[in-house]
Amino acid sequence: MRLNRQFTTFVLAGTLVCVPGFASSRPPNGAQESPEGSAAKQDMKNAGHETKNAVKDAAHGTKEGTKKAYHSTKRGTKKAWHKTKNTVKGGAEGAKEGAQQPQ
DSSP states (O other): OHHHHHHHHHHHHHHHHHHHHHHHHSOOTTSOOOHHHHHHHHHHHHHHHHHHHHHHHHHHHHHHHHHHHHHHHHHHHHHHHHHHHHHHHHHHHHHHHHHHSOO
């Protein structure tokens, strides 16, 4: 029992000795940040800007792809409409000729 009490006392004494040292190494709320803190802050800003630029690039690619798909569909629809119109017109003219000249 005595050994347990001595160990607890030793741990408590060590904690009381070390805690003020850790507390004094931290700057107060109004103090300037350390160089490591400002570097970390700048790293976070850079990461935010890089993310913003990546999103812009992705959105630009989506916009261009959508425009290309729209215009391709529009051209294909016009082409099909013209082909259908010409085929129907040719078929109607052929039917008229066939009706006028029985075989």
